[in-house]
Amino acid sequence: MRGLLLCTLLALTACGRQPSPENGGNLAVLNGCTACHSTDGTKKIAPTWQGLYNAEVTLAGGSTIIAGEAYLAESIADPAARIVAGYTEGAMPGYTFTEEEIADLVAYIMSLTP
């Protein structure tokens, strides 16, 4: 999992390929992400993605983290790594995405913050 995360970070920065927010949006629908996560601030069973990028997130246990690219990638690649306050571990399913797919999903979520 660490290796995957490192590759994801590399893909986002140094790997040359431009992540595609359009593809990320399609992946989010195809994989059912948007059944739980809204993209417009509406309250569903998971935190909305609108305005999430670079926002301060309070985690279970009370610590806070800025939702930068690495946090978003980690939240998708390893949902149990950090749990948002008020939610339960295991509420988000695990996925097996390629690093490109994770980069595209992250780019899509980033595009939802003006």
Ligand code: HEC
């Ligand atoms: C069955 C509902 C469900 C589905 C489907 C789901 N998630 Fe989640 N997700 C959650 C819940 C609940 C949380 C908050 C708990 C946690 O931190 O794991 C969460 C947390 C997140 C976070 C961190 C949110 C924050 O506010 O810090 C990201 C990013 C995320 N999910 C992305 C995705 C992506 C991308 C997909 C699809 C590939 C997806 N999720 C599918 C329920 C879901």
